[in-house]
Amino acid sequence: MKIYIDGKYFDKDDAKISVYDHGVLYGDGIFEGIRAYNGRIFRLDDHLQRLEESANAILLKLPLPIKEIEKAILETVRLNGLRDAYIRLVVTRGVGDLGLDMRKCKDGATLFIIADRIELYPEEFYVKGLTVITSTIRQKGLDQVTPGVKSLNYLANILARAEATAAGAQEAILLNATGHVSECSGDNLFYVKKGKIFTPPTSAGILVGVTRNVVMELCESKLGFKVLERNFPRYELYSADEVFLTGTGAEVIAAVKIDGRVIGKGVCGPMTKQLIKHFRDYANASGTPVYEAVKAK
Ligand code: PXG
Numbered sequence: 137m138k139i140y141i142d143g144k145y146f147d148k149d150d151a152k153i154s155v156y157d158h159g160v161l162y163g164d165g166i167f168e169g170i171r172a173y174n175g176r177i178f179r180l181d182d183h184l185q186r187l188e189e190s191a192n193a194i195l196l197k198l199p200l201p202i203k204e205i206e207k208a209i210l211e212t213v214r215l216n217g218l219r220d221a222y223i224r225l226v227v228t229r230g231v232g233d234l235g236l237d238m239r240k241c242k243d244g245a246t247l248f249i250i251a252d253r254i255e256l257y258p259e260e261f262y263v264k265g266l267t268v269i270t271s272t273i274r275q276k277g278l279d280q281v282t283p284g285v286k287s288l289n290y291l292a293n294i295l296a297r298a299e300a301t302a303a304g305a306q307e308a309i310l311l312n313a314t315g316h317v318s319e320c321s322g323d324n325l326f327y328v329k330k331g332k333i334f335t336p337p338t339s340a341g342i343l344v345g346v347t348r349n350v351v352m353e354l355c356e357s358k359l360g361f362k363v364l365e366r367n368f369p370r371y372e373l374y375s376a377d378e379v380f381l382t383g384t385g386a387e388v389i390a391a392v393k394i395d396g397r398v399i400g401k402g403v404c405g406p407m408t409k410q411l412i413k414h415f416r417d418y419a420n421a422s423g424t425p426v427y428e429a430v431k432a433k
Pocket residue numbers: 169256293319320321322323324342343344345346347348382383384385
């Protein structure tokens with residue numbers, strides 16, 4: 137495997153960054169998790185836009201123009217000969233000293249790109265659905281570094297996920313400071329009630345997921361499902377007809393048990409099933425070509 141770090145490619149065992157990098161010392165940086173399907177990078181522009189917005193929010197100057205970052209992503213996937221891939225792009229503040237002062241990171245940001253294979257959940261989970269719990273950990277408030285910034289500070293999410301694992305569940309819901317549902321540790325969340333679809337708004341404190349946006353577009357334009365963004369407590373999930381999660385890793389997947397309550401019929405429901413199918417068809421037929429771009433030159 138070849139990993140990109142600041143313009144050079146390294147074998148996995150040699151792909152290293154400094155222990156003085158503020159990404160390591162403080163989680164001072166941002167990232168994107170991107171998928172490639174069938175030789176095309178899914179919604180690359182959306183991921184790059186979110187990267188730019190996250191960088192801007194944390195006063196981080198990206199080390200390259202976005203077009204160059206895009207080229208580096210394509211090249212990394214190509215070098216690894218992947219058609220279906222999970223791409224992790226990380227930008228850290230770079231090498232500084234042991235203090236918090238970002239001005240000490242004089243050489244600028246560190247950028248690395250890993251292109252690997254992943255399958256987050258085995259196929260049977262897409263049929264049977266996931267078991268989910270509510271975490272004791274609260275979503276960060278909007279007065280803190282907003283959850284909309286995809287920062288390297290994932291400790292709350294990791295601990296929430298560990299609570300899920302300890303309870304025999306696959307995902308954990310984070311409530312926000314007002315007790316409303318925000319999102320899961322690595323996915324956005326939707327529920328279906330009487331044919332309508334509901335999801336927490338940005339103001340609930342969520343990462344505005346690329347998959348969330350795609351699903352909302354598919355619902356409105358292809359499937360004729362109405363999606364309403366509004367705040368709700370977790371009790372609305374218990375009485376929902378269907379609950380599903382969306383994320384780059386998980387794609388679209390049902391949650392059929394939440395905090396011990398069976399949701400709907402306890403299996404992946406009909407609307408979620410349709411969405412999974414449409415999402416997969418769309419993902420496999422769209423995106424930025426990885427290999428054709430080279431041939432065209
Ligand atoms: N919320 C959070 C907190 C996330 O981390 C999403 C929503 C979904 O966003 P996208 O843009 O992917 O639709 C994410 C992203 C993992 C893993 O291993 C998952 C994410 C990020 C990193 C790792 O499960 N999900």
